[in-house]
Amino acid sequence: QVQLVESGGGLVQVGGSLRLSCAASGRAFNSYAMGWFRQAPGKEREFVATISWSGGTTDHADSMRGRCTISRDNAKKKVTLQMNSLKPEDTAVYYCAAAARTGSGHVQPEEYDYWGQGTQVTVSS
Secondary structure, eight states: OEEEEEEOOEEEETTOOEEEEEEEEESOGGGSEEEEEEEOTTSOOEEEEEEOTTSOOEEEOTTTTTTEEEEEETTTTEEEEEEOSOOGGGOEEEEEEEEOOSSSOOOSGGGOOEEOOOEEEEEEO
């Protein structure tokens, strides 16, 4: 089992940057694919980025491609989402998630087994 705690959210102006972190505890962190999702008020949870257990494969949502980068440090049990050129439509609660699956490209929330509590990102214009 894995416990996940997000941090790094906050209020930022349009065009600004934020670095979200997800700290994991529990066993076998390096056997999980990890992902970031977000959910805005009144909308469904949507995929942002995912990274394979080794960190060798990543995928990003079209809406964020070129503006965000996901990375992981298995020794520190940490996943990071660097977001740049933020827009008001990026405002949402951002969630870190872990999937007990092999392979890569896990973009559906149903594929993930563990979730953090979320961290609020607000982009003001």
